[in-house]
Amino acid sequence: KLSACSRHFLRFFIDLLRQLECIHIKACLVTINPKAVITGVDNCHRFGWLSKNCSSFPFIGIQNGLRLSYDSEDRNIYHVQHLFCFGQKEITDYPKMNYEVNNFYPVGSLLASKYFNKDIQEAPSKNDLLIVSCWRGNIGFNKDVRDSMNTMRIMDNLLAKYLKMSNLKATIILRSERDGPDWFMPEIGNSEQGYYELIYGNLVQIVESNFNERNIYPTMQSSNLIIAAFPTTCLIEAFSNGKKVLYTRFGDCDERYYSDLPNEIIYSSDTNNEDNFFKKIDNLLLTKNESYVNQYQKLMSYYNSFPRNCSTEEEITTKIKDIIK
Numbered sequence: 001k002l003s004a005c006s007r008h009f010l011r012f013f014i015d016l017l018r019q020l021e022c023i024h025i026k027a028c029l030v031t032i033n034p035k036a037v038i039t040g041v042d043n044c045h046r047f048g049w050l051s052k053n054c055s056s057f058p059f060i061g062i063q064n065g066l067r068l069s070y071d072s073e074d075r076n077i078y079h080v081q082h083l084f085c086f087g088q089k090e091i092t093d094y095p096k097m098n099y100e101v102n103n104f105y106p107v108g109s110l111l112a113s114k115y116f117n118k119d120i121q122e123a124p125s126k127n128d129l130l131i132v133s134c135w136r137g138n139i140g141f142n143k144d145v146r147d148s149m150n151t152m153r154i155m156d157n158l159l160a161k162y163l164k165m166s167n168l169k170a171t172i173i174l175r176s177e178r179d180g181p182d183w184f185m186p187e188i189g190n191s192e193q194g195y196y197e198l199i200y201g202n203l204v205q206i207v208e209s210n211f212n213e214r215n216i217y218p219t220m221q222s223s224n225l226i227i228a229a230f231p232t233t234c235l236i237e238a239f240s241n242g243k244k245v246l247y248t249r250f251g252d253c254d255e256r257y258y259s260d261l262p263n264e265i266i267y268s269s270d271t272n273n274e275d276n277f278f279k280k281i282d283n284l285l286l287t288k289n290e291s292y293v294n295q296y297q298k299l300m301s302y303y304n305s306f307p308r309n310c311s312t313e314e315e316i317t318t319k320i321k322d323i324i325k
Contacts, residue, residue: 022049030056035324040064040110048077052100058082058323062110062316063090066233070144070256072097082323084110084316087240087305093260105319106305112237113312115217128168128285130223131159131204132216133175134230135192137182147253149188152229154250154272156199159227162278163203168285170204172196173219177209225284231261239265240304242293244284248277262299 025046029037034057039047042061051059061080067090072078078099084107085091091104134152136145163170174192176182184191190198193206207219220226220238227246228235235245249258249268258266267280293300307315 018045018049022046022053026050026054029054033057036060036320038062038320042080042083043067043076043078045076048079051081052077052079060084060320060323064111066231066236066260067094067097067099068231068257068260069093069097070254070259072099084319086236087301087303089260089303105316107312107315107319108240108304108306109233109237110312110316111214112217112241112304113306115214116221116237116241117218125222125224126169127171127219127223128225129159129163129170129281130220130226131156131170131172132220132226132228132232132234133172133192133196134228134232135175135182135195136185137176137192138185139182141187144254144257147257148230149185151248151250151253153199155227155229155248156196158250158272158274158277160200160203161274162281163200171207171219171223172200172204173207173216174209177211225281227281231258235265236261236303239296240300240306242289242300244287244289244292246280246284262303264296264299 029050036058037047037050038060040062041047042063043065047059047061051061059081061082062084063086066086067078078094078097080100081102082105083090083101083103084105085101086109087106090101091106094101134148136148139145159170174196176192178193182192185195188195193208196204196206207215209216216234217237220234220243221241223243225244225246226235226238227248229248229250231247235247239245245265247258247261247266249255249266250272251270255268258268267277269277306312310318
């Protein structure tokens with residue numbers, strides 16, 4: 001193991017290399033002199049540094065995921081001159097997270113706007129229950145990874161028991177792609193699909209993730225209730241498109257991971273009481289979608305402020321032209 005002094009020096013050396021890399025990129029950009037620099041990865045460290053330290057042309061970011069407060073504690077720079085964000089939540093919370101944004105444009109999730117088909121919103125659900133995998137993959141086993149995998153295991157075991165007592169059609173959509181870098185977790189000793197097969201057996205249909213087709217969105221759209229064990233962005237996107245969703249927190253999983261989510265769509269239990277959990281699922285499955293949307297319409301819009309008269313893509317395109325002018 002490295003000593004504290006060695007770790008400090010290593011961190012200093014890595015930061016220095018990052019700084020030099022950003023200075024080099026800035027010099028290249030100034031030479032090219034583009035009309036604007038645009039990214040779909042709004043939390044990229046390099047982009048943040050360049051946005052903060054280069055004013056020769058506009059830097060434009062398009063939010064691609066829910067930014068959690070506990071993640072803001074790291075040392076990475078978050079700076080965007082012009083940010084197309086999901087909704088009012090970012091405008092309210094980013095200053096508290098020390099995220100620096102000069103101009104906010106709440107337009108909703110670009111991916112959700114593109115892949116949720118408004119024309120089939122009222123179509124009958126193919127799945128009674130969709131479980132969205134929160135498998136963390138081969139990224140190490142830090143505390144947040146251990147916590148998320150533990151609360152996911154508790155939820156999955158409870159849901160397997162629930163499905164044995166019901167006659168529901170349930171589906172799990174995987175998070176990683178087959179044989180990709182995150183397919184197998186050494187600390188779990190299993191692949192993502194193998195993990196779920198051990199718990200659920202033949203109680204569920206397993207759908208593999210396809211990053212190119214973004215099949216998570218039509219799969220969510222065709223489901224009555226969507227559930228996940230950790231704060232994944234896609235549930236908020238589905239919620240803002242009128243879908244019934246539920247995040248779960250079990251055991252001693254740190255509550256701060258969920259602090260950016262509305263309490264109305266979280267089931268939290270320190271005792272893992274299965275009766276209360278099963279009743280919560282029953283009530284959501286029986287709730288009519290129209291009633292659910294009427295109840296949470298303001299909250300849905302707070303998290304994703306989709307334009308009323310055009311798509312998010314069209315709104316972004318129009319505004320970028322204005323910024324460049």
